[in-house]
Amino acid sequence: MLNESIDLSDQTAVVTGASRGIGKAAVKRLAKAGANVVLLARTNSDIAELSEAIGESAFSQACDVSNWDDMEAAFARAEERFGSIDILVNNAGIIEPVARIEDADPESWGRVVDVNLKGVFHGIRAAIPYMKNNNGKIINLSSGASTSALEGWSHYCSTKAAVFSLTRCVHKEYSAEGVRCVGLSPGTVATGMQETIAASGINPVSQLDWSVHITADVVAEAIVWLCTDAAREYDGTDFSLKTDAGRMAIGLVRDV
Numbered sequence: 001m002l003n004e005s006i007d008l009s010d011q012t013a014v015v016t017g018a019s020r021g022i023g024k025a026a027v028k029r030l031a032k033a034g035a036n037v038v039l040l041a042r043t044n045s046d047i048a049e050l051s052e053a054i055g056e057s058a059f060s061q062a063c064d065v066s067n068w069d070d071m072e073a074a075f076a077r078a079e080e081r082f083g084s085i086d087i088l089v090n091n092a093g094i095i096e097p098v099a100r101i102e103d104a105d106p107e108s109w110g111r112v113v114d115v116n117l118k119g120v121f122h123g124i125r126a127a128i129p130y131m132k133n134n135n136g137k138i139i140n141l142s143s144g145a146s147t148s149a150l151e152g153w154s155h156y157c158s159t160k161a162a163v164f165s166l167t168r169c170v171h172k173e174y175s176a177e178g179v180r181c182v183g184l185s186p187g188t189v190a191t192g193m194q195e196t197i198a199a200s201g202i203n204p205v206s207q208l209d210w211s212v213h214i215t216a217d218v219v220a221e222a223i224v225w226l227c228t229d230a231a232r233e234y235d236g237t238d239f240s241l242k243t244d245a246g247r248m249a250i251g252l253v254r255d256v
């Protein structure tokens, strides 16, 4: 499936939530396409290990995306190290704790807003100054939850809907200055987040058989493809891997 023709050499990609799941797969795929990669997550040991395995073209930095100072500093260090920031994968996200609204702890609900929404805004806010008039590309991890209501996921649905709105706002404000922004709705993916969902037992997604989830590597393939000019028609929208058109675009004609 690997699209060998995608070449991202001389480009630097910042990936949030790079320690596991989709973020980790994205880092490996972007590095394979020739990009410099900047790995951000809270757990420094995990990203440092992956960064060392990739070598000189990788750099890791502990960063809590909900903290603006962390994010601003990480981007400054990345630019200092590689000289440009061309791609941002706004991937860090959480869904815990899954709970119906009357059972939700307000502080925990707000923490999801801090990570899933404010974290994405912080990434965009930090990236735009480096990307303006420089062919920048921002990919926001979205979800079917951005347009659907699911029981127990009020925090997640609300924040993903708001991220979809942010994608459109960035497109509105910065496409004329060469910054591309697109959402990526992957469907269900075999990562730790799906383990959390399955353990919750709430709503039909928690009941899905593990075999229906796609792999994080497939999502990573979509991420590198979205960095190419071929994906321009999706700018300002949510690109979905659940549609035939989306699967065909990245070279998956049938079920993933």
Ligand code: NAP
Binding pocket: 016, 017, 018, 019, 020, 021, 022, 023, 040, 041, 042, 043, 044, 046, 063, 064, 065, 066, 090, 091, 092, 093, 094, 115, 119, 141, 142, 143, 144, 185, 186, 187, 188, 189, 190, 191, 192, 193, 194
């Ligand atoms: P995951 O396996 O749980 O990984 C989440 C990543 O986010 C980890 O690297 C984690 O690292 C990082 N993270 C969490 N809080 C953070 C914070 N405050 N600051 C920085 N990093 C933080 O999740 P995933 O399934 O790969 O999901 C990645 C993205 O895809 C999320 O935005 C999710 O909503 C979206 N998505 C997932 C699915 C799915 O089925 N899995 C479907 C649709 C959309 P640390 O804990 O080390 O910080």
